[in-house]
Amino acid sequence: MESICEVNFCSVLSRHLLNIFFYSRMMNPAVANEVLTSVENTLRSSPFDFQGARIISGQEEGAYGWITVNYLLGNFIQQRSYFRSVRTSGALDLGGASTQITFESDDFIESEDNSLHFRLYGRSYNVYTHSFLCYGKDQALRLQLANRIA
Incomplete structure (x- = not known):
């Protein structure tokens, strides 16, 4: 069986964390x-402090990326004033098997x-997110190689 898992081990303070990533949405559901x-x-x-595992949707993956980007930029906790509101940044995640685009939208989705x-730090957010399965970097490379061979 080919390798389908990329495992990333890290330790934060005294707590052990384990992140496991694999192309789960590309796999046969039984596998x-x-x-x-x-x-x-x-x-x-x-x-490890294990509390369960499941395959997240592409939309969830995009949302987690968007939250991470905006948290790291401080967009959720910056002070708002009457004259100035804090804008959030959009996120584009080019993964191995898929690409996600996520951004805050005032328009009807x-x-x-x-x-x-979402409701984060006392403010509500309406977010557009879409996952493009099979449009990740590894899938693009496979397509490129297949076109060169053909």
Whole structure:
């Protein structure tokens, strides 16, 4: 079986954290469930603070990226005044198997599938997010290589 997992171990203070990434939305659902079950069984018997695992949607992945970018830029906690409001930044995430675009929108978002609502630091946010599966860097490379071979 080809390698489908990229594992990144890191330690923060005295707490052990484990991030596991794999192209789960590109996998056969039965294989993805088998991988998740194996991960859960392994982590439940380890010293990691494991609280469960699931495959997140592309929209969730985009939203987490958007929140991270704006948190790191300080956009959620900057003071607002009558004359100046703090704008959030959009996020474009080029992953291995997919690309996500996420940004705050004051306009009506036609599809509920692409619309998320958050309340962070006392303010509500309406966010547009869309995930383009198969448009990640690894998928683009595969397509490029396939075109060169053909």
